[in-house]
Amino acid sequence: MNYAIKVYKEYFNFAASHFVIFKDGTREPLHGHNYRVALKGDALDLEGDMVFDFLDIKPIVREVCDSLDHKLLLPGDNPHLKINDDDTNWEILPQDGSRFSIPKQDVLILPLSNTSAERLAIYLANRIDELTKQRFDFQFKCMEIEVEETRGQCAIYRMEN
Structure with missing residues (x-):
């Protein structure tokens, strides 16, 4: 049989700025969103009559969202973006010739090729999967992460284990 849980709470959100770099x-232009996140997790069987305890998954999703909150999100793996360490700031040099200098505490450099909603969904899925494995020795058979940039506009990533 297949079972699933879905969690989407008001506090599964983060406000962040970014810019997508095209091919x-x-x-x-640099801009921001008030992102919202939802998780759906599947299992083949129930463990203790549950797919996974809501009380265990909610703090993990919240923690990952909180780590992105009020940050400039940058792709650390994009060939069109150079990021230099400038003492207390990150010097950000897109290929178009613009230059940003942002305090390090306001920036999060992600191990991604871009900061599109699709790539952020991948990042969230990987972090949530990593934390559930570390803390509970658990993996969903399949996990879907939905990242909504604005109402009616979201990306979904499906991770199969």
């Missing part, structure tokens, strides 16, 4: 190296 040709051009980029969007």
Whole structure:
């Protein structure tokens, strides 16, 4: 049999700024979103009559969302973006010739090729999967992460284990 849980709470959110870098190296203007996150997790069987305890998964999703909150999110693996360590700031040099200097505490460099909603969903899924394995020795058979940028506009990533 297949079972699933879905969690989507008001506090599964983060406000962050970013810019998407396109294939040709051009980029969007720097802007922000009030992102919302939902998780659906599947299991083949029930363990203790549950897929996974809501009381255990909610703090993990919240923790990962909180780590992104009020940050400039940058892709650390994009060939069109150079990021230099400038003492207390990150110097951010997109291919278009613009230059940003942002205090390090306001920036989160992610192990991603871009900061699109799709890539953020991948990041969230990987972090949540990692934390549930570490803390509970548990993995969903399949996990879907939904990242909503604005109402009616979201990306979904499906991770199979």
